[in-house]
Amino acid sequence: MARSKVYPGFAEAIHGIEDGSTIGFGGFAMPGVPFNLMKALQSSGAKGLTCVANTTGGAGQPRMPDIGHLVELGMVSKVICAFTAATRASDQLPFTKYYESGEVEAELVPQGTLAERMRAAGAGIPAFYTPTAVGTELAAGRETRVFAGREYLLEPALPLDYAFIRAHRADASGNLRFRRSQRNFNPIMAMAARVVIAEVENDIEPAGAFDPDDIHLAGIFVHRMVVIPPAPDGLWPQLREPRA
Amino acid sequence: MSGLTRQQMADAIARRFEDDWIVNLGVGIPTMCSNTAITADIIYHSENGVIGYGPMAAPGHEDMHLVNAGGQHVTLKPEAAVVHHADSFAIIRSGKIDVTVMGAYEVASNGDFANWKIAGAKGGGIGGAMDLAACAKRVFIILEHTQRNGAPRLLRQCALPVTARGVVKLIATNLGLFEPAGDHFNLVAIAPGVTLDEVRAATGAPVEPAPGMTEIVP
Numbered sequence: 001m002a003r004s005k006v007y008p009g010f011a012e013a014i015h016g017i018e019d020g021s022t023i024g025f026g027g028f029a030m031p032g033v034p035f036n037l038m039k040a041l042q043s044s045g046a047k048g049l050t051c052v053a054n055t056t057g058g059a060g061q062p063r064m065p066d067i068g069h070l071v072e073l074g075m076v077s078k079v080i081c082a083f084t085a086a087t088r089a090s091d092q093l094p095f096t097k098y099y100e101s102g103e104v105e106a107e108l109v110p111q112g113t114l115a116e117r118m119r120a121a122g123a124g125i126p127a128f129y130t131p132t133a134v135g136t137e138l139a140a141g142r143e144t145r146v147f148a149g150r151e152y153l154l155e156p157a158l159p160l161d162y163a164f165i166r167a168h169r170a171d172a173s174g175n176l177r178f179r180r181s182q183r184n185f186n187p188i189m190a191m192a193a194r195v196v197i198a199e200v201e202n203d204i205e206p207a208g209a210f211d212p213d214d215i216h217l218a219g220i221f222v223h224r225m226v227v228i229p230p231a232p233d234g235l236w237p238q239l240r241e242p243r244a
Numbered sequence: 245m246s247g248l249t250r251q252q253m254a255d256a257i258a259r260r261f262e263d264d265w266i267v268n269l270g271v272g273i274p275t276m277c278s279n280t281a282i283t284a285d286i287i288y289h290s291e292n293g294v295i296g297y298g299p300m301a302a303p304g305h306e307d308m309h310l311v312n313a314g315g316q317h318v319t320l321k322p323e324a325a326v327v328h329h330a331d332s333f334a335i336i337r338s339g340k341i342d343v344t345v346m347g348a349y350e351v352a353s354n355g356d357f358a359n360w361k362i363a364g365a366k367g368g369g370i371g372g373a374m375d376l377a378a379c380a381k382r383v384f385i386i387l388e389h390t391q392r393n394g395a396p397r398l399l400r401q402c403a404l405p406v407t408a409r410g411v412v413k414l415i416a417t418n419l420g421l422f423e424p425a426g427d428h429f430n431l432v433a434i435a436p437g438v439t440l441d442e443v444r445a446a447t448g449a450p451v452e453p454a455p456g457m458t459e460i461v462p
Contacts, residue, residue, distance in 0.1 A: 028291075028292040028311070028329070029292070029311045029315035030308070030311065030315070031292075031308070031309050031310065031311055032309075054371075060315065082369075082370050082371050082372070083367075083368075083369040083370070083371060084366075084367030084368060084369070085361075085362075085365055085366075085367035085368050085369050086369055087271055087272075087369040087371065089349075089362050093367075095367075096367055099366055099367050100366050100367070106367060108367065108368055108370060109370070110370050110371075110372070110373075110374035110375050111291060111329075111333065111370065111371050111372040111375060112291075112329075112332075112333030112336055112337060112372055112374075112375030113374075113375065115329040115330045115332075115333050116330055116333060116337075118330075119330040130337065130375075131337070131378045131379060132337070132374045132375045132378045132379065133374045133378070134378065134408075134409075135406065135408065135409040136374065136405065136406055136407065136408070136409075137361075137405040137406075138370075138374070168309070179309040180294070180307060180309035180310040180320075180326060181290075181292045181293060181294050181309060181310050181311055181326060182309045183293060183326060183327070183328045183329075184292045184293060184328065184329050185328070185329045186328070187328050188328055188329055188330045216328075236308070237308045237309075239306060239308075239317075240315060
C-alpha cells in the first residue's frame with residue numbers, strides 16, 4: 001500500500017524545504033494561487049530561495065500572501081517573474097525596492113516564455129527557440145537563430161525543486177482537477193518540479209472518484225496534498241477592490 | 245482639442261474587429277473594447293487560458309475561479325473553453341490570435357512600441373505583451389495622444405525600451421486613428437472637433453492624412 005499523500009496541515013506539507021531551493025508558485029491574479037502554502041512558507045525559516053511565479057505580487061488590495069512577503073522576510077535571493085514592477089507606472093510593488101537596491105536578484109521573463117520554459121523542463125527538453133522578445137533589451141547579447149527567414153531567441157528550460165499549487169478537487173492518488181481560470185500555471189509547474197505540494201479546495205475523494213478522461217493533472221506528478229479549511233482558518237480568493 | 249474619451253477610443257478599435265477573429269485585450273483601455281456593441285462575431289482570448297469569455301460579471305455574481313488577464317471577473321459564453329498557461333501561449337505563439345489590443349507608453353512610425361518599462365526603472369512589467377506583440381497577426385494600440393505634460397507619445401522612434409519592433413498596424417488615440425507608415429503616420433480617421441494642425445502639433449513624427457480620411461463617429 002502506497003504511503004498517503006494527504007498531510008494534516010500546511011506546515012507539515014512544506015516541511016524540509018532546503019535553503020537555496022527553486023520554488024514555483026502557481027496562480028494568476030487570485031485564482032489558483034497557493035495562498036495557504038505561501039503563508040506557511042513564511043514561517044519555515046528557509047533562506048536563499050529562488051521564487052518563480054507570474055508576478056512578485058502586492059499591487060492589488062486586499063494583499064494576499066505573495067513573493068513580496070518572502071522577500072520582506074529576507075528569505076529570497078532571486079525571483080523569476082513576468083512582472084518585477086507594476087503594470088501601472090503609478091503603482092509600486094513591495095518587491096521593487098529590494099530589487100532596485102540590489103538586495104534581491106531578478107530575471108524578468110515574458111509570460112509565455114516563462115510558461116514554456118517550465119513546460120520544456122517538465123517535458124525533458126533543455127531549451128527551445130521562440131520569436132518572443134527578439135529585438136528587445138531582453139535579447140541583448142543572447143543566442144538567436146534564423147529559421148525560415150525569421151529570427152528566434154534561445155530560451156533554457158526552467159526546472160523547479162518544488163511546485164506549490166492550488167486545485168479544486170483531488171482524489172487520494174493525487175489526480176487533480178482545476179476549475180475555470182484556476183488552472184493557469186499550476187499543471188505546468190507541477191510537471192517541471194521534483195516535489196509537488198498541492199492545497200485543495202474540497203475534501204480528498206477516494207481514488208476512482210474521477211473518470212480517468214477528466215483528470216487535468218495526473219497523480220504521478222503530485223506528492224503532497226492538504227485540504228484547505230474554511231475561512232478564516234484557510235485563505236480563499238477575495239474580491240479585489242475596484243480600480244479606476 | 246480633447247477629442248475622444250477612453251471608451252470612444254476603445255469603440256474606434258473594436259469596430260475594426262471582423263467576424264471569427266480571435267481577439268486578445270490588454271489591461272487598461274483595451275479591456276473597454278468588450279463594452280462596445282459590435283456586429284462582428286468574435287472570440288475573446290485571455291492569457292490565463294480563458295477562451296470565449298463574455299461581459300464582466302454583475303456585482304454579486306462574480307465567479308472566484310474566473311478572471312481575465314486584467315484580473316477582472318468575467319463571464320463565459322456557451323462556446324467557452326479553458327486551457328492551461330502553456331497551451332494559452334501556444335495559441336499566441338503559433339499565430340492564432342487575429343488581433344491583440346494593448347496600451348503603450350510610446351509608439352513609433354516605424355511600427356515599434358514600448359509598454360513594459362518606464363524611464364529610469366530597473367524592473368518592468370512584461371506580462372504577456374512581448375509574446376502577443378511578436379506573434380499576433382495584428383497589433384493594435386490604444387493610448388492617450390500625449391503625456392500629461394503635453395509631450396508626444398507618437399514618435400519617429402521609441403525612446404523607451406521596445407516591446408517588439410515593426411509590428412504595430414493601427415493606433416487609436418483621443419485625436420484619431422493612425423497607421424505607422426515608416427517615416428510618418430497616416431491619419432486614417434480624425435476625432436470630431438480636432439484639426440489636422442492640432443494633430444500635427446501634438447505628434448512627434450510627421451502626420452499625413454490618408455486617402456479617404458474620415459471623421460470618427462463616436
